Amino acid sequence: MITLLPGPVSAGGVTLRNHLVLAAGVLGTTGASLLRILRSGAGGVVTKSIGPIPLEGHPGPCLVPIDCGLLNAMGLPNPSVEFLDEISSLAGQPVVASIFGGSPEECAAVCRWFQGRVAGVELNLSCPHASGFGSALGTNPSLVEECTRAVASAGLPTWVKLTPNVTDICEIGRAAESGGASAIVAINTVRAMRISVGLRRPVLGNRFGGLSGRAVFPIAVRCVYELYDACSIPIVGCGGVSRAEDVLEMMMAGAVAVEIGSAVMEDISLFSRIGKELYSPDGIPAREIVGCAHE
């Protein structure tokens, strides 16, 4: 396997310590857990998605590990503006705040809370299981463009995270680009469900949820590859990555950096483990492989 040169990575205006970023919503509820992940070798971290008002999330079960992945319907639990206290000790670190809202104005308002406190924001337009929020916006290109524009106008580097649950993800990616996104993050979870055969009902409290982990890796690679052709802003790959080779594969599809979520369940120190395998002083510069599978 090839290795990469270590060193800082620039991804849509955010400077990361390496290519490996903690995905939104995974151990991102407290400042301490974000710091733990940064110290364990992540190049950057994305926080839990923060919205205009505190939410307790859906009733449980909220998450079940299944063959090849995780199924979750957390329901965007978040402390809203109080979250600023959590991350106050993380100033200067590569922290990206994940934000959401029910309208362009709400998104922009939440974004402004984070001005001067984070390296960038990630606009979550894609959570498939919070009614009124998330994919209600994220499947509509003109709303995506408006929300992006409203958030980007705050001047922070603005990553826009897309849902794969659309007929044509490129259309949504182009809308984010027109709205002024600095980068696209693909993908959020894939809409899914499991039923408890014993209890004869959907297993998640919210019935529907989002699939993540190994199962979605080929879907994520496809989305990154399509977006790389359709858009000209950088793409951050996300979905099912769990080993160094997956990181290379995502980069060859077109990703400048990679987010990792579900795989943290198996191994909370996977950032350093992957980093050790991925980087070496005689590695190649990442630009040699980003998008190389398109040639």
Add this chain to the structure above:
Amino acid sequence: MITLLPGPVSAGGVTLRNHLVLAAGVLGTTGASLLRILRSGAGGVVTKSIGPIPLEGHPGPCLVPIDCGLLNAMGLPNPSVEFLDEISSLAGQPVVASIFGGSPEECAAVCRWFQGRVAGVELNLSCPHASGFGSALGTNPSLVEECTRAVASAGLPTWVKLTPNVTDICEIGRAAESGGASAIVAINTVRAMRISVGLRRPVLGNRFGGLSGRAVFPIAVRCVYELYDACSIPIVGCGGVSRAEDVLEMMMAGAVAVEIGSAVMEDISLFSRIGKELYSPDGIPAREIVGCAHE
């Protein structure tokens, strides 16, 4: 685990020997292989998709087994009308002919070839990797309705197979129902890609392909569940089923019968194996569980 009463099953006008049906495109190229699967305990078989002209399919690689599933881009290879010779020896058996075309007229013409020769047709509107055919039609509700109407007018029981690669599968399901479908089959494969890190290029000859197998099971269950609420015609579940408990889960989501494709790779005698676990003389009638997870 509960068991079901054995006996014939009626699914959208087709009488099956049990609830387990071979999915389209899997060992469905020859009459002999279809017969082999029927003899090994399938309740019915769907043929390889047959179109208006012979196609050789995409250049290889056409299929790669990956973690949790298969990735394929066969490209709808098929002998077209010559296929009638293959199935001539299967008269009277529970054979469903999978058909496709580039327009309502083409679909209808292919359907008419099969009149009097099969128990029903399955209209494949959903193959995500054949340009001009398949999902070009299958993502457009009015084309879905037109194609369905054209095919259903031939008078054969008409199953319509949907792609999950849409923002709202219910809209497509309702279109099929309006067009006169006797049943909906959900789902076809999920658009996906893998890249060979060693060779730095997409691994499929067609670059893009469709994901099937275990990885898509939670997506398929979700689609069946959504369609059960949106439509009033029967639903045949398909995607990632590999064991008796999965069959029950699909049925609880709303499926009256279940198609199995990828899992045949691991075990070509899985129809009898699953049947043994699923049925017993003191089992419950299937109607007690079809859709029960909606209560």
Add this chain to the structure above:
Amino acid sequence: MSEGLPVPARITRVIPETPSVATFEFDAEFSFIPGQFVMVWVPGVDEVPMALSSASSITVQRVGDATAALFRLGPGDSIGIRGPFGNGFPRGKKMLAVAGGVGAAPLLPAVAAGGVEKVLLGARSRDELLFREKFASLASLSVATDDGSLGLPGFVPELLNPEDLASCDAVLCCGPERMMARVLALLVGWGCPGKGYFSLHRYMKCGVGICGSCCIDPGGLRVCRDGPIFSGDLLVEGEFGRYGRDAAGRRCPV
């Protein structure tokens, strides 16, 4: 077969233990380490963490929606169970157990497994002393009640004395957090916080160490996965005994 999905469990018996606590026995058996917990799905209501009080039971205090719904179930009703999760109590020879209220639940199987010589049990009143007879048959038992209706009038930490502590290898502790914080403070005073093992309660959503809702300051340790049992030296600085977080992730006092 069951992946990480909840395992269906049929309730076989409900044993009232105190006015607010009952043990729910079910037909599924889990191999577990005392102190480990399961996520209990009350269908249609919620999923909440509960310690296993034996291989096939949980012992539950009625406090809110999910627990009240559980109390409405009886033999023949089904719940779903994920787990067991977490690390469990350490094993040892000369151990002391300190239990407050329903905190006795995870300690019962720990004491039953052997190695605990003495149990200190507290509750608000005599009626509320959980598993008093069971503990008495397994180890030497001292009790304290807030209202003085049995044993020492006052809080259970007051039963802890330096002699017992000096002669024991470990103190296993579970109960209300302020009670546990008091025990930790005593251990710190006696110079041995590391001898204490505390079973923490935090808001849990996933149970498997991924969602982050149960993380504690300052290290970002996950109660569901790195815990729920932590040795006292890991808890002396930070939120323990001071605050936790609610379902939304807001800080709230304990």
Add this chain to the structure above:
Amino acid sequence: MSEGLPVPARITRVIPETPSVATFEFDAEFSFIPGQFVMVWVPGVDEVPMALSSASSITVQRVGDATAALFRLGPGDSIGIRGPFGNGFPRGKKMLAVAGGVGAAPLLPAVAAGGVEKVLLGARSRDELLFREKFASLASLSVATDDGSLGLPGFVPELLNPEDLASCDAVLCCGPERMMARVLALLVGWGCPGKGYFSLHRYMKCGVGICGSCCIDPGGLRVCRDGPIFSGDLLVEGEFGRYGRDAAGRRCPV
């Protein structure tokens, strides 16, 4: 790590064997049973089945697009390899091998593994006799050429005689299908079709027994998975020697 994806293999050496056949050695090694095949991905062109002629080589006849593209590659170029797939030849003690043309490729490792006492090798002409020297060093060798430029003028099945057959346990056979069909006909005539093991060629797309493109009549056996080696008794009725199917699934004569 590599799941079922093609393993990258760098070509290390290309050895011309006959005017139309070359052996491609690569830096990846596969543990395999002689007779098993791999799917060889020529990037940008196609993926085609090829028998392993050793743990790290294939021996290829140039016939069309994919094979021509392979012949344009040289040391340092990479291909992708999936497999090995299929069942492989049986092992035995007193065996006979019958090879026609590039059919010698899977038989070389079978003969090298021991147990084959005699090899019957045929080709159009002396130049086209594949692995003649290698076979001669491993077993007793008889040859036939269509043009009579070496050995028996005529077809290789004619080298087969009842005495050899009576004294051997199995006949391993690979070559053009009509040649193999002739061998099978001889075995049937001598009352022992089950002694013959034939390595079949059918259009293969998946290689793993799922797509159905390689299925043969009458049993619907999958050449890629249930084969490619079948004993003669399974082949006496049906399409063998008569027709196969092309990439579209249309029947075509062999």
